[in-house]
Amino acid sequence: MAKLFRAVIMGPPGSGKGTISERIAHSFGLKHLSSGDFVRENIAAKTEAGVQAKTYIKKGLLVPDHVMTRLLLPRLGDDQIQLVVRWYVGFPRTLAQAEALNSACDLDVAINLNIPLETLKERLRHRWIHPPSGRVYNMCFNPPRVQGIDDITGEPLIQQEDDRPEALVARLRHYKDVAKPVIDFYKAKGILYTFSDTETDRIWPNISALLSTKIPAIQTDARCASTH
Numbered sequence: 502m503a504k505l506f507r508a509v510i511m512g513p514p515g516s517g518k519g520t521i522s523e524r525i526a527h528s529f530g531l532k533h534l535s536s537g538d539f540v541r542e543n544i545a546a547k548t549e550a551g552v553q554a555k556t557y558i559k560k561g562l563l564v565p566d567h568v569m570t571r572l573l574l575p576r577l578g579d580d581q582i583q584l585v586v587r588w589y590v591g592f593p594r595t596l597a598q599a600e601a602l603n604s605a606c607d608l609d610v611a612i613n614l615n616i617p618l619e620t621l622k623e624r625l626r627h628r629w630i631h632p633p634s635g636r637v638y639n640m641c642f643n644p645p646r647v648q649g650i651d652d653i654t655g656e657p658l659i660q661q662e663d664d665r666p667e668a669l670v671a672r673l674r675h676y677k678d679v680a681k682p683v684i685d686f687y688k689a690k691g692i693l694y695t696f697s698d699t700e701t702d703r704i705w706p707n708i709s710a711l712l713s714t715k716i717p718a719i720q721t722d723a724r725c726a727s728t729h
């Protein structure tokens with residue numbers, strides 16, 4: 502059985518998880534799953550979990566662990582699709598989620614983005630997204646070609662309700678409280694890599710270098726395994 506390379510990318514809202522995951526996907530040909538996109542899909546489809554999740558997100562709170570794990574774990578464990586690599590962007594957010602994920606599979610790397618608060622606030626003020634695809638823009642950093650319009654589909658972009666400054670402060674406070682035990686959990690496992698800076702363009706070369714050392718080895722293992 503081929504070994505899948507599995508990683509999580511953690512960081513507060515606006516830290517660049519989505520932006521960096523896109524770069525990883527593009528540069529290494531890897532697939533990533535975003536828990537936030539998954540939650541938003543469920544809200545749009547008005548599933549039972551989506552309706553429950555919406556009440557928490559509106560208040561700037563995380564979705565409770567039992568709702569999140571029920572939503573995501575079946576997706577994460579689905580090995581029908583022959584992915585070499587999985588990224589769990591935004592999951593786990595709590596120690597209970599990290600423990601549930603740990604029982605489901607082994608992770609190779611946990612990337613932790615450590616970005617100053619003022620930088621986060623400024624980025625999210627200017628964040629616009631294309632909900633159907635999850636494409637993310639920033640009016641300063643990576644603006645769309647036409648203001649308010651998705652480059653690929655020509656559909657309108659929106660600002661997320663939970664990026665409003667009022668919701669954001671509560672989200673950031675909550676993130677700090679829940680993230681520390683998760684960070685400690687991965688540190689103890691020896692797979693935590695923390696990157697601190699105000700610019701994604703300065704963090705990216707370091708993440709790219711780290712992954713270059715990890716991914717070829719695993720893909721070679723996978724090739725060997727599949728020939729036996």
Ligand SMILES: Nc1ncnc2c1ncn2[C@H]1C[C@H](O)[C@@H](COP(=O)(O)OP(=O)(O)OP(=O)(O)O)O1
Nearest residue numbers: 513514515536537538540563564569591592593594
């Ligand atoms: N692992 C999770 N546990 C609990 N709630 C979650 C989780 N992932 C997503 N959510 C909920 C709370 C989030 O505010 C909402 C949107 O997800 P997501 O886009 O990842 O969050 P966010 O808007 O805080 O992310 P970002 O960090 O990209 O700003 O869905």
Ligand SMILES: Nc1nc2c(ncn2[C@@H]2O[C@H](COP(=O)(O)OP(=O)(O)O)[C@@H](O)[C@H]2O)c(=O)[nH]1
Nearest residue numbers: 515516517518519520624628638639642700701
């Ligand atoms: N100014 C600036 N904006 C950035 C940088 N990196 C990402 N962004 C933007 O900041 C916002 C948050 O990034 P995103 O990847 O969505 O972060 P996430 O919330 O952790 O997934 C988006 O609008 C990005 O386009 C950066 O280095 N500088």
